[in-house]
Amino acid sequence: MVLLSLAYHSLKNRKLTTTLTVFSIALSIALLIGVENVRVGARQSFEGTISQTDLIVGARGGSLQLLLYSVFRIGQATNNITYESYLKFKNHPAVEWTIPYSLGDSHRGFRVVGTDENFYKHLRYRRDRSLSFASGHEPRGVFDVALGADVARALNYKTGDKVVITHGVASAAGRGIQDHNDKPFTVCGVLNKTSTPVDRSLYIQLEGISAVHIDWADGAPPMPGEEVPAEKITKDTVKIDQITSFLLRNKRRIDTLRVQREINTFSEEPLQAILPGVTLQELWRTIGYAEDALTVVTFFVIVVGLLGMLVSLYTSLNERRREMAILRAIGAGPGKIISLLVFESFLLTVAGCVLGVGLIYGASFLFQPVVEEHFGLYIPVQAPTPTGLIYLGAVLAASLLIGFIPAWKAYRNTLSDGLTPKL
Amino acid sequence: MSDPAVLCENLRFAYVKDRPVLDIERLEIARGERVFLFGPSGSGKTTLLGILSGVLTQFEGKVDVLGREIAKLSGSERDAFRGAHLGYIFQLFNLIPYLTVVENITLPCRLHAERRKALGGVPLEEAAKAAAAKLGIRHLLAQKVTSLSVGQQQRVAAARALVGAPALIIADEPTSSLDYDHREKFLELLFDSCKEAKATILFVSHDRSLMHLFDRQLDLAVINRAQTVATAE
Numbered sequence: 299m300v301l302l303s304l305a306y307h308s309l310k311n312r313k314l315t316t317t318l319t320v321f322s323i324a325l326s327i328a329l330l331i332g333v334e335n336v337r338v339g340a341r342q343s344f345e346g347t348i349s350q351t352d353l354i355v356g357a358r359g360g361s362l363q364l365l366l367y368s369v370f371r372i373g374q375a376t377n378n379i380t381y382e383s384y385l386k387f388k389n390h391p392a393v394e395w396t397i398p399y400s401l402g403d404s405h406r407g408f409r410v411v412g413t414d415e416n417f418y419k420h421l422r423y424r425r426d427r428s429l430s431f432a433s434g435h436e437p438r439g440v441f442d443v444a445l446g447a448d449v450a451r452a453l454n455y456k457t458g459d460k461v462v463i464t465h466g467v468a469s470a471a472g473r474g475i476q477d478h479n480d481k482p483f484t485v486c487g488v489l490n491k492t493s494t495p496v497d498r499s500l501y502i503q504l505e506g507i508s509a510v511h512i513d514w515a516d517g518a519p520p521m522p523g524e525e526v527p528a529e530k531i532t533k534d535t536v537k538i539d540q541i542t543s544f545l546l547r548n549k550r551r552i553d554t555l556r557v558q559r560e561i562n563t564f565s566e567e568p569l570q571a572i573l574p575g576v577t578l579q580e581l582w583r584t585i586g587y588a589e590d591a592l593t594v595v596t597f598f599v600i601v602v603g604l605l606g607m608l609v610s611l612y613t614s615l616n617e618r619r620r621e622m623a624i625l626r627a628i629g630a631g632p633g634k635i636i637s638l639l640v641f642e643s644f645l646l647t648v649a650g651c652v653l654g655v656g657l658i659y660g661a662s663f664l665f666q667p668v669v670e671e672h673f674g675l676y677i678p679v680q681a682p683t684p685t686g687l688i689y690l691g692a693v694l695a696a697s698l699l700i701g702f703i704p705a706w707k708a709y710r711n712t713l714s715d716g717l718t719p720k721l
Numbered sequence: 722m723s724d725p726a727v728l729c730e731n732l733r734f735a736y737v738k739d740r741p742v743l744d745i746e747r748l749e750i751a752r753g754e755r756v757f758l759f760g761p762s763g764s765g766k767t768t769l770l771g772i773l774s775g776v777l778t779q780f781e782g783k784v785d786v787l788g789r790e791i792a793k794l795s796g797s798e799r800d801a802f803r804g805a806h807l808g809y810i811f812q813l814f815n816l817i818p819y820l821t822v823v824e825n826i827t828l829p830c831r832l833h834a835e836r837r838k839a840l841g842g843v844p845l846e847e848a849a850k851a852a853a854a855k856l857g858i859r860h861l862l863a864q865k866v867t868s869l870s871v872g873q874q875q876r877v878a879a880a881r882a883l884v885g886a887p888a889l890i891i892a893d894e895p896t897s898s899l900d901y902d903h904r905e906k907f908l909e910l911l912f913d914s915c916k917e918a919k920a921t922i923l924f925v926s927h928d929r930s931l932m933h934l935f936d937r938q939l940d941l942a943v944i945n946r947a948q949t950v951a952t953a954e
Contacts, residue, residue, distance in 0.1 A: 300831045304817075311819030620814050626776060627811070628829045628881070629804015629836075631797050716776040717809070717893075718767055 301634060305641035308621075315610045316646065323650025326596075326603035327693065328658040333596045334686045335662060337589045339677035344582060346424035346676075347494045348545070348574050351397075352554045355379070355387065355561055356543035358568040365577045368399060368543045370495045371409045374467070375401060378540040383567045387546065390560075392553040395420045397545040400507045400538075403478075404467040408449045409499045412507035412541070420547065423494045424676065433457055434487025437502055440509045440531055443483040444501040447491035459485045461500065463510065465519075476519055478510040481528045493676050508536040546571070600693060604700050607646050611639065611704040615711065622712045635712055636705040643701030644694070651690055655682070724788030726750045726889050726921035727773060731782035733947070734768060742768050743780070744947035748939075752888070755912065755922045757932045760941030766925045769941070770891055773923070774807055775799035787888050805835035808882025808920070812894040815878030816866040823849050823862040826881045836885040852880040855917075856910050872903045879911050886918040894926050901930070908934055 309316045348369050356364040357377035366372040378400075388396045397420060400412030418429050418436045434457040437444050443461050455461070461483045465476040483502060491497055509531045513520040520526075548554055554573070561571035622635055630638075662679045670676050682690070727750040734743040743765045750756050760766055771777035772784060775791050778799070784791050787806055791799060803809075808829075816825045826849040830837040840848045853859045856876040866874060875895055882890050892911075896904040908931060915922055924935065932938045 300828075304820075307819045307824075621817055624811070624815060624817055626800075627774070627803070627809040629800050629802075629807075629833055631800030633797065634800075634832070716771050717774065717811075718771070 301637050302641050302645075305638055305645055308638070309642055309645060312614065315614070319607050319610050319646050320649045320653060322606045323603045323647055324653035324657060326599045327651050327654025327690070328661070329599050330596045330689055330693075331655055331658045331682060331686050332661070333592050334683060334689065335658070335677055335680075336675070337592065338683050339675060340589070341582065342424075342678065343493065343676050345575070345578055347578075348423060349425050349427075350420075350422040350547060351545045351574050352548050352551065353546040353558055353561070353571040354543060354574055354577075355546055355569055355571045358570045361570065361572040361577050362581060364543060364570065364572055365574065365581065367401060368545070369574070371401075371411075371499055375542045378542050379544075379569060380540050380567060381538045383564065383569065384541055384544055387544075387557075387561065390557065392548050392550070392557055394547045394549045396547075397421060398504060398541045399543050399545075400504050400540075401542040402467075403463045403465055403507065403510070405449075405461055405463045405500050406453060408446070408452075409467065410443075410463045410507075411499045411501050412504045413501055414504055417501065421496070421545070423492055423496070427492070429492065429496065430490045431487045432490045434485070437486050437506070439486075440503060440505045440533055440536065441481065441483045441528060442486040442502065443506070444487045444489060445485060446489055446497040446499045446501070448497040449500055450485075450488040455485050455488075457485050457487060461485060463500070463502075465510075480525045481510050481531075491671075493670050503533075504538050504541065505533050505536045508538050512536055600696075603650070604647070604693070604696055607643055607650075607697070608700050608703060611643055611646075611701070612707060615704055615708050618708070619711055619715055622708055623715055623717050626712050626715075627717050632709045632712060635708050636702070639705035639708050640698060640701035643697050643704070647694055647697035651693060655690075724752075724785065726752045726754065726787060727923065728785040729782065732772070732780055732784055733782055734765075734772060734777065734780040741947040743772070743945055745769075745782075745944055746946065748944060750921060750923060750937075752921055753919050755915070755934075755936045756924065757935035757938045758923060758925045758941055759927055759929055759932065759938070760945070761927065764941045765945055765947070766941055767893060770893055770923075770925060773889075774809060774891060775803050801833060801835070804829055804833040805839075805885075806887050806889060808887040808890040810875070810878045810882050810890070810892040810895040813871070813898050814874075815881070816874055818867055820866065821862070822853070822858070822864050822866055822869070822877050825866055825877055826852060826862075826884055829881060830885050833885075836887070839885045839887075848884055849880070852884045852914070853877075855883075855914050856880050871898050872907070875899065875907060876910065879907070879914070883911075883914045883918060883920070886920065888920055890915060890920050890922045892922065892924045894928075895924075896931065897926065897928060904928075904931060905934075 354364055354368050356368060356375060357379050359376050363373060367375050384398055387393060395416050397416045398413055401409060403410040415436060421429055432447065445455055463478050463483060465478060483506065489496065512531060513524065513526040548557055558571040561569050625635060659679060662677055666677055666679060727748065729745050729748040732743060732745040733741055735741040758766060768777065772780050773786055789802060794802060817828065823846065827845045830840065830845055850859060850862065853862055856879055858873060858876045858880065861869060861873060866877065869877065896907055899907060
C-alpha cells in the first residue's frame with residue numbers, strides 16, 4: 299500500500315504528463331467502449347426491427363428476400379399469395395394473430411403498404427414496443443392513409459392532406475409507372491417514430507390496394523373515361539384477391555416449427571415460412587464485417603494509447619534516477635522499485651479506464667436522442683457488455699505488462715547506479 | 722551488542738578486474754562511535770559506503786555490519802537490513818520530491834515493519850514530530866519538500882535517517898552544501914539526536930574543519946592500500 303501511495307503521489311507530482319496520458323488512454327477506452335456499444339446497439343436495433351413474430355410467410359423464394367421485402371421494405375416480391383391461403387392460416391387454430399402485407403405501390407419513393415388493423419395492434423419492435431400515433435388515427439376508410447414518421451417529416455404532410463399513390467416503386471425524384479390520380483388518399487394519421495423501417499412507409503388498408511386497382515385489367519390501367527369513380531368504392535364493393543406476405547404469431551411458441559412445416563408443405567399453393575430471428579442473423583453475418591473492421595481499428599487506438607503511456611513513463615526515468623537511489627538507500631529493493639513503476643502504469647490505466655467509461659456513458663446519455671433522431675440507431679445506455687468488460691480487463695492486464703518495461707529499465711538503472719545516480 | 726558496528730577484514734573491491742579501488746586490511750568501528758572518514762576525491766569513500774550499506778556486493782573479504790555478515794545475506798535481506806537498521810544521508814537531494822516533509826521522514830518506517838517496530842508503539846506521526854522537533858524543523862512538517870532551503874532539506878534527511886532509531890547512520894558529505902555556521906549547527910543537532918539513540922555515525926567528508934568534533938578520524942588514503950598502489954603507478 300505504501301508503494302501504491304508513492305506511485306499515486308509520484309504521478310500527481312507530474313501533473314501535466316499524467317493528465318495527458320490519462321486523457322489519451324481515456325479517449326481510446328471511450329472509443330473502444332463506444333464502438334462496442336454502437337456495435338451492440340446496431341445489432342439490437344437490427345434484431346429489434348421485428349419482435350414477437352414467430353414466422354414470416356410469403357410466396358416460395360429466397361428466405362432473405364422474403365425478410366428484406368417484408369421487414370425492411372427492400373426489393374420486390376416475385377410472387378403474391380392468394381387471400382384464401384392467407385385466411386386459412388389466419389384462422390388456423392394454433393395461430394394467435396397475423397399481419398398481412400400487400401406491397402407494390404409507392405408514393406414519392408416511399409413504399410405503400412396495404413395491411414389491416416392487426417398491424418397497429420400487434421406489431422412489436424425492440425422486444426415489446428408497439429406502434430402509436432403522433433396525430434390522427436389508423437386508416438378506417440378505403441382511402442385513408444397513415445404515414446410513417448420519416449415519411450411525414452420528409453414530405454411535410456399532416457392529417458387531411460391528399461396523397462396520390464403510384465403504381466410500382468419509383469424513386470423519389472422520378473415519375474412512377476402510373477399514378478393512381480383518380481383515387482387520391484387522405485392522410486388520417488401519423489405514426490410515432492420507431493427507428494425501424496416502419497417509419498419509411500405509408501399504410502393503407504388492404505381494401506385500398508384493391509380499390510386503386512379495381513378497374514385495372516391484366517395489369518393495365520383503365521382507358522380514360524372508364525375509371526370507376528372513388529366515391530362509388532366502399533369496403534364492401536372491393537374484393538381482396540391476394541396479398542404479398544404476412545407475419546404470424548402462434549398461441550404457443552412450441553407450435554412454431556409445426557406451423558412452419560405445415561406452411562412449407564401447403565399443397566394448394568407454394569408458400570414458405572421463415573423464422574425471422576434466424577434469417578436476421580444470416581443477414582447480419584453478411585453485413586457484419588464492418589463491425590469487425592471497426593473493432594480492429596479501435597484495438598490499434600488502444601495500442602497507441604498504451605504506447606503513449608509507456609513513452610511517458612520511460613522518458614521520466616532518467617530524471618527519476620535520484621529518486622530511485624533515495625528509495626534504494628532507505629531500503630527499497632529492486633522488487634519494490636519494479637512494483638512502484640508497474641503500479642504507476644496501472645494507476646494511469648485505471649484512471650484512464652474510469653474517465654473513458656465516464657466519458658462514453660456521458661456522451662451516450664447526451665447524444666442518444668440525437669443519434670436516434672438522425673441515424674435511426676437506438677444505442678441503449680446499459681451496463682458494459684461482457685465483451686466490453688473483457689476489453690477493459692484486457693487493457694488493464696496489458697498496462698501491467700507494459701509497466702514492466704519502464705520498471706525493468708528502472709531496475710537496471712538502480713543496479714548500475716547503486717546509491718550514486720549517474721546524472 | 723558486543724559486536725562492533727562495522728568490521729572489515731581484508732576487504733577488496735574492484736569495478737574492473739585487476740584495478741582494485743578498495744583494499745583495506747582492517748577497519749573496525751565500535752558501537753556508538755562517531756567516526757570522521759576523509760580522503761581526497763576518488764579515494765573510494767563512496768564505494769566503501771556502498772559496500773557497508775549492502776548495495777555493492779561484488780567484494781572480497783569479510784564485511785560485518787552490526788554483527789551481520791552482509792555477504793551472506795540475500796539481496797532482499799540486504800535491502801530489508803538497510804531499511805531497518807541504517808540511516809543514510811546524501812550530500813544533496815535527499816528527499817522524494819513529491820512527498821511532504823512528514824511523508825519523507827516516515828517513509829522508512831512505512832516501508833519496513835521492523836523499523837516501525839523500533840518505534841516501540843509510538844505512532845508514526847508522533848515519532849516524526851519528535852525527530853523533527855530535535856532538528857528544529859517541526860514547523861515544516863506539512864510543507865512540500867521543494868519549498869525548503871538546502872539546509873532545511875538536509876535536516877529533514879537527518880530526521881528521516883534517525884527516525885526508528887537505526888543503529889548506524891551513514892552520512893555522505895551531508896554538510897558540503899551548507900555554509901560554515903550551518904554545518905556546525907547541523908552536526909550538533911545530528912550528534913544530539915544520535916546520542917539519544919546510541920547510534921553509530923560514519924561521517925564522510927573532505928572538509929577537515931569539522932573533524933575535531935568527532936571521536937575518531939580516519940584517513941581513507943592511509944587505510945586503503947589500493948589507493949597507494951594506484952598513485953604509485
